[in-house]
Amino acid sequence: MAVGAPVTSLDPHYHQLSPNNAVADMIFDKLVNTDGRARLIPGLATEWRAVEPGLWEFKLRPGVRFHNGSEFTAEDVAFTFQRVPNVPNSPSSFAIYTRPIRGVEIVDSHTIRLRTDGPYPLMPMDLSNVRILDRETHQNATTEDFNSGKAAIGTGPWRVISHRNGDRIEFERNDAYWGERPAFQRVDYRMITNDAARTAALLAGDVEFIDQVPTSDLARLRKDQRITLSETTGLRIIFIGLDHLRTDASPFITDNDGKPIPHNPLKDVRVRRALSLAIDRQAIVDRVMEGAATPAGQFLPEGIYSHVPDLPAPRPDPEAAKKLLAEAGFPNGFRIQLNTPNDRYINDARIAQAVGQMWTRIGVRTSVEAQPWTTFIGRASKQEFSAHLIGWGSNPEGSHPLRNLVATASRERGWGASNRGRYSNPELDRMIEAALKEMDDEKREKMLQDAQRLAMQDVAIIPLHIQTNIWAMRRGLVHTPRADELTRAQDIRPAAAAR
Amino acid sequence: MTVFILRRLMQAALVVLAMSVLVFIGVYAIGDPVEILISPEADQIERERAIHALGLDLPLWQQYLVFLARAAQGDLGRSFVFNEPALQLILQRMPATLELAVSATLFALLIGLPLGLYAGLRPNSPVSKGIMAGSILGFSLPTFWVGLMLIMVFAVQLGWLPSTGRGETVEVLGMRWSFLTWDGIQHMIMPAFNLSLFKISLVIRLTRAGVRETMLMDYVKFARAKGLSPARVTFVHVFKNILIPVVTVVGLEFGGTIAFSVVTESVFAWPGMGKLIIDSINVLDRPVIVAYLMIIVLMFVTINLIVDLTYSVLDPRVRLEAKS
Numbered sequence: 001m002a003v004g005a006p007v008t009s010l011d012p013h014y015h016q017l018s019p020n021n022a023v024a025d026m027i028f029d030k031l032v033n034t035d036g037r038a039r040l041i042p043g044l045a046t047e048w049r050a051v052e053p054g055l056w057e058f059k060l061r062p063g064v065r066f067h068n069g070s071e072f073t074a075e076d077v078a079f080t081f082q083r084v085p086n087v088p089n090s091p092s093s094f095a096i097y098t099r100p101i102r103g104v105e106i107v108d109s110h111t112i113r114l115r116t117d118g119p120y121p122l123m124p125m126d127l128s129n130v131r132i133l134d135r136e137t138h139q140n141a142t143t144e145d146f147n148s149g150k151a152a153i154g155t156g157p158w159r160v161i162s163h164r165n166g167d168r169i170e171f172e173r174n175d176a177y178w179g180e181r182p183a184f185q186r187v188d189y190r191m192i193t194n195d196a197a198r199t200a201a202l203l204a205g206d207v208e209f210i211d212q213v214p215t216s217d218l219a220r221l222r223k224d225q226r227i228t229l230s231e232t233t234g235l236r237i238i239f240i241g242l243d244h245l246r247t248d249a250s251p252f253i254t255d256n257d258g259k260p261i262p263h264n265p266l267k268d269v270r271v272r273r274a275l276s277l278a279i280d281r282q283a284i285v286d287r288v289m290e291g292a293a294t295p296a297g298q299f300l301p302e303g304i305y306s307h308v309p310d311l312p313a314p315r316p317d318p319e320a321a322k323k324l325l326a327e328a329g330f331p332n333g334f335r336i337q338l339n340t341p342n343d344r345y346i347n348d349a350r351i352a353q354a355v356g357q358m359w360t361r362i363g364v365r366t367s368v369e370a371q372p373w374t375t376f377i378g379r380a381s382k383q384e385f386s387a388h389l390i391g392w393g394s395n396p397e398g399s400h401p402l403r404n405l406v407a408t409a410s411r412e413r414g415w416g417a418s419n420r421g422r423y424s425n426p427e428l429d430r431m432i433e434a435a436l437k438e439m440d441d442e443k444r445e446k447m448l449q450d451a452q453r454l455a456m457q458d459v460a461i462i463p464l465h466i467q468t469n470i471w472a473m474r475r476g477l478v479h480t481p482r483a484d485e486l487t488r489a490q491d492i493r494p495a496a497a498a499r
Numbered sequence: 500m501t502v503f504i505l506r507r508l509m510q511a512a513l514v515v516l517a518m519s520v521l522v523f524i525g526v527y528a529i530g531d532p533v534e535i536l537i538s539p540e541a542d543q544i545e546r547e548r549a550i551h552a553l554g555l556d557l558p559l560w561q562q563y564l565v566f567l568a569r570a571a572q573g574d575l576g577r578s579f580v581f582n583e584p585a586l587q588l589i590l591q592r593m594p595a596t597l598e599l600a601v602s603a604t605l606f607a608l609l610i611g612l613p614l615g616l617y618a619g620l621r622p623n624s625p626v627s628k629g630i631m632a633g634s635i636l637g638f639s640l641p642t643f644w645v646g647l648m649l650i651m652v653f654a655v656q657l658g659w660l661p662s663t664g665r666g667e668t669v670e671v672l673g674m675r676w677s678f679l680t681w682d683g684i685q686h687m688i689m690p691a692f693n694l695s696l697f698k699i700s701l702v703i704r705l706t707r708a709g710v711r712e713t714m715l716m717d718y719v720k721f722a723r724a725k726g727l728s729p730a731r732v733t734f735v736h737v738f739k740n741i742l743i744p745v746v747t748v749v750g751l752e753f754g755g756t757i758a759f760s761v762v763t764e765s766v767f768a769w770p771g772m773g774k775l776i777i778d779s780i781n782v783l784d785r786p787v788i789v790a791y792l793m794i795i796v797l798m799f800v801t802i803n804l805i806v807d808l809t810y811s812v813l814d815p816r817v818r819l820e821a822k823s
Contacts, residue, residue, distance in 0.1 A: 002768075006778060008580045015580070016538035089552050089582050091536035096545050143582040164675075165581065165591065166778070167665060167770035190664060192768040193778075196647050197663050201768075204654035204662040343781075374783055378530035392539060404540065414542030 002190040002198050003487050004212035006166050011146035012131035012154075013084050016092045018393075021129075022486035023189065026171060028131035028154030031058055031077065032124045036491075037303060038235060038396035038483045040124055044072065044132055044155065050439055053119035058127075060110040064178045066134045067153045074112040078104045079135035087143065096414075097126040119437050121444060125397055157182045157490045166191060171489060183493040202227070202472055209473040211487040215290040215346060221472050232481035233294055233301045234469040236393040237401070238345055240338070240355065240462040242266045242275075243386045245422035252337035252386035256365070265334060266386065272459035274324040275387075278362040279355055280316035285465050288350050293465040298452055299394055299401035301466045304483070305441075306398030306448040311456055313463070321362045333363025339380070340389040342370035346467060352389045355464070380420045388420065391467075393485070398448035402432050406460040423460040504804065511800040515793050519570075522789045523563050531555070532579055532783040553579055566789070575793070576786030580779070585790035589772055594674040595665060596764070596771035600756040602678070602691040604749060607698035612745070614699075615706025620733065622711065630703060637700030646693045646766035653689060661686050663768040690767040694760055698752055705748060709741030716740075743813050750806035758795045 005019040012024035033043035045058040064072040081104060085095035100123065103115035114123060133141075137153050145151035152160040157179065158171040171187040190207060192198040195214040199221070201207045213221065213229070221227050243250045243266050250264040265271045281295035294301060295313035302309075325333060336359070340352035349370035356366035380388050394401045408424040409416030415429075416422075428451055435447035456463075469485050473492070480491040526532070533550050541549070550556050554565065566576060575585045618627040654662035666686035668675035677683030713719060714737065722732045761773035768774075772791065779787040 009582065011582075014582060015536070016540070089577060089579075091533065091549055091553060091579050092538040092541055093545065093548070095548070096538075096541055099544075147581070147583065164770065165583075165588070166775065167768075190768070192663055193774075194765045194768065197650065197766050197768055200647070200650045200655055201662045201664075204650070204658065206654070206662045206664070372781075374530045374535060374781060377534045381531075381534055395540075400540075409543075411543040414544060417542045417546065418539050 001187065001209035001487075001489065001492070002192045002201055002207040002211075004191075004193055004195065004198055004210070006191045006193060007169065007189075008166075009143060009147055010149070010152045010160065010163055010169075011087065011143040012133070013087045013094050014090050014143045014146070016094055016096075016129075018485055019487075022488050023169060024131045024154075025156065025486060025488050026158040026189075026490065027152055027156045027160060028133070029064075029156050030128055030131055031060075032128040034128050034396070034484065036232065036480045036482045039305075040128060043128075044077075045127075048124055050119075050121075051113065053439055054116050056114045056116070056120075056123045057107070058112050058114070060112065061178060062110055064155050065176060066137060066155050067159045067174060068134075068137060070134050070136050072132070072134070072155055073109045074106045075109075076132055076135050077112050078106060079138070080130065080132045083133060083138070084130060089143075094130055097129045100126065119439050121436070121439050121441070122397070122399070125395060158187065161186075180490075182490045184489065187489040189489065199472075202474070205474070208477060209471065209479070209492055211471050211485075213470040213472045215292050218290050218292060218470070226475055227472055228475050228477065229470060229472050230479040230481045231292075231468050231470045232483055233303075234393075234467045234485055235301070235304070235396060235483050236345075236391050236467045236485070237296055237299055238293075238348075238351065238389065238391045238464045238467065239296075240275075240464065241380070241385075241388050241390055241421040242272060242423075242459075242462065243383065243421055244424065244460075245383050250386040251384060252339075254335045256332055256335060258335065261334060265328065265330060268328045269458055270324045270328040271330065272462070274321040274328070274362060275359060275364065276314055276459055276462045277317045277321040277324070278358045278364070279314075279462070279464065280358060281313050281465055283316075284351055284354050288347050288354055289465065289467075292346070292468040292470060294468065296463040296466045298456055298463060299392075299405070300396070300398060301483075304396045306445045306452070308449045308452050308456075311453060313465075316358070318358075318362050325363060330363070333365065335365045335367070336386055337367050337369055338387045338389065339376065339385040340368060340370050341373040341376040344373040344376075345389075345391045348389060348391075351464065355389070383420065383422055385420075389464075390420065392418065396483070398445075398452055399432060399436055402428075402448065402451055402455065403436075406455045407432055421461065423455075425454070425458060425460070428454055428458075428460075507800060507804055511797060514800070515796050518792050518796055519566070519789050520563070522785065522792060523559065523566070526783050526785045526788065527559050530783060532785060535782050536579060575790040578779075578787045579784045580782055580787075585786040588775065588787060589791055589794060591674075592770060592772045592775050594676055595769060596757055596760060596773060598676060598678050599687065599691055599694060599760060599763070599769060599771060600753060602687060603695035603698060603756055604753050606691060606695035607702050607749065607752075610695075611699045611702025612706055615703040616710060616733070616738070618703065619707040619710025619714070622707075631707070634700035634703045637696045637703075640696070642693060642696070642762045643766050645696060646690070646763055649689045649693055650766070660689055663766075665770055690763050690769050693767070694756060694763045698749070698756070701748060701752065702745060705745050706741055709744060710737060713737045713740050739813070743810065746809055746813065747806055750802055750809070754795075754799045754802045757798065 007019045007023045012028050030043045031045040033041050035041050044061050046061050048058045051057050081098050084098045100116045100120050101114050105113040141151035149160045149163045157174050157177045159174050161170040161172050163169045168190040173182050173185050198210050199217045202210045246264045249260040255261050285293045297313040298308050298311045300307045338352050338356050340349050342349035352368045356368040359366040403415050404418045406423050407415040408429050409419050431451040435444050438444040471479050476495050478495050537549050578585050614630050618630045621627050650662045653660045665677050667680040667682040668677050669679040722736050761777045764771045764773040776791045
């Protein structure tokens with residue numbers, strides 16, 4: 001099988017990055033797993049409950065052994081939580097998931113209690129990101145030990161045979177796995193970053209399975225008798241962030257004569273609504289994305305916890321949009337520049353061009369500037385843009401995008417780190433905060449839906465679509481697609497053995 | 500001679516130094532590595548931790564001084580992405596690129612020289628015209644397109660060769676080599692040919708031009724008049740003289756092949772240095788970029804040196820003067 005993004009490390013705590021997480025999911029286990037639709041299911045923990053607000057208890061699975069025979073106990077969980085924030089040189093650590101843990105109590109060898117600062121309903125979700133290591137084996141293991149394969153020892157369904165950086169990883173089935181045994185004896189996990197070459201490798205039969213199928217090849221692969229596709233709506237939303245920071249002139253907005261407008265039109269919700277109404281999302285999905293996306297009016301897709309049922313993708317309505325612009329004092333529109341990366345998301349620059357044309361149609365003359373992600377993201381994070389196209393992969397819980405994308409940026413709370421338009425609404429902040437203290441899942445879902453409704457009514461961001469994740473394989477294989485984009489060998493089986 | 504080599508090495512050191520300054524400023528100007536590497540979910544505290552962990556919280560000139568101090572001790576820093584010493588990463592990938600470059604150069608010589616020779620000796624035959632037309636294609640077709648076409652034809656349609664990757668390798672001297680296994684060689688044929696296409700054309704044109712020129716020389720006429728066989732005239736008298744420009748160009752091209760085989764390596768998922776450097780640039784992995792460029796500069800200097808030395812062996816008129 002071949003994947004499109006290189007795996008950079010086998011250390012499960014070194015770099016929080018999807019390709020690494022996919023491979024870590026093959027070697028290691030988490031206390032809480034997620035299924036293909038991103039629902040929480042038991043992993044190394046068989047059950048969990050909040051004993052009281054601020055104290056979580058996890059019952060651990062008995063009789064689980066690491067690849068080297070060492071037994072899995074509560075000590076290992078405690079050790080893992082200790083190691084996570086202390087991996088040297090980590091460019092993006094998993095400490096964000098363990099930071100809420102204030103204290104760890106080992107009740108017995110297979111029960112562990114985690115104390116948090118006040119009620120913290122997200123604990124199981126956070127722990128579905130943390131892979132468990134063995135205290136005896138990994139006491140002094142460095143990232144290099146993992147990369148060489150020496151310390152790549154977990155409780156997961158696959159053992160590592162060899163790892164060649166940036167090229168391939170070879171796995172062998174872990175016959176002693178506690179869960180469902182993988183269907184294959186060995187797996188050769190290759191990295192082919194070039195899209196066309198990856199598709200060609202599948203067609204040539206060099207690999208049986210690929211991920212990140214390029215949308216331009218979709219039509220052809222669908223017709224090919226030798227190939228089957230597996231797809232599911234993902235959790236990655238593509239949206240447009242707007243400059244909410246400046247009340248005076250915004251850097252890339254001018255009037256029709258090219259002179260700066262002294263006040264930022266984007267501060268007016270009518271203008272934002274007009275920009276959103278101008279966009280024909282279905283057309284973008286059909287023409288640019290070749291159908292591999294779903295038009296979006298909110299952060300999360302249908303069927304995911306805290307999705308808002310009564311918030312469909314806005315229908316395009318250029319006339320209403322023009323009227324709103326006129327009401328806001330721009331009967332003749334204005335000029336704006338839309339910035340976009342051109343190598344990050346599927347068809348990113350082309351989407352931005354489509355949006356630009358649709359905006360121009362209602363009188364907001366748009367020029368699109370596309371740049372590589374390396375230069376784009378630094379500028380976006382410094383609020384240098386008036387409007388920017390960007391994506392976000394959510395955890396399956398409304399508070400996650402809310403907290404990161406539209407909550408007021410605050411270091412103390414750790415909120416709004418990806419709120420690059422610097423939207424700020426104290427009312428919304430209060431709602432998010434209240435929801436994050438609510439331990440009852442049903443009540444919390446309602447609160448999160450209300451908060452999302454508010455954010456969308458205020459057009460904090462302009463959602464465009466949610467990407468569909470697509471894998472392709474030789475006929476005769478079946479794959480359980482995952483909303484979280486992870487490509488894992490245990491999700492593939494021969495067609496006959498399925499059902 | 501010694502002075503000549505010493506002076507070359509001094510120049511190399513200066514170039515390396517200037518280049519490292521450029522990379523530092525360049526990466527700084529492009530963007531912030533942490534922004535690219537960090538998980539989008541990370542909060543502000545985690546971002547600050549990462550910036551500190553990678554040493555990016557210091558002012559740029561301090562970062563550079565830290566780098567220089569470590570480099571003086573042979574430590575070119577650790578990759579931000581892989582958390583392994585940058586030098587080691589590059590050296591791990593070097594065999595893959597080296598064998599690709601060597602086989603591409605061999606292809607260029609084995610195919611280019613005979614064809615060029617033929618085209619030079621019989622400039623008016625239709626075959627020669629065909630060769631010359633073909634060499635124009637070799638120059639002008641973009642590498643990535645030819646690579647993909649090769650894959651489509653030989654791997655997807657005909658199924659003769661594997662499409663991508665490196666195949667089986669054998670470990671010799673702690674490095675992995677493909678050319679020692681049949682599977683490895685099969686994997687190497689297409690990328691090596693793709694990489695050599697431009698060079699083949701270049702060698703054909705150089706050889707042809709050289710032959711046409713030399714054939715008119717007096718010593719060739721004399722050799723013929725003396726009654727030497729056409730084969731001897733061609734292979735001893737002509738061939739030796741046309742080799743000089745060919746060696747120079749192929750030598751320089753060899754350096755270029757190693758340094759810039761990026762496109763071919765990406766298309767064929769060949770895990771060499773070219774792929775490493777392009778991946779590193781995409782995530783602004785500065786230690787790897789610096790280390791890579793330093794190695795490349797040193798390599799070019801060495802190759803130039805070797806070319807100059809070979810030149811003097813091939814052409815007795817050229818002597819390396821230390822005085823000037």
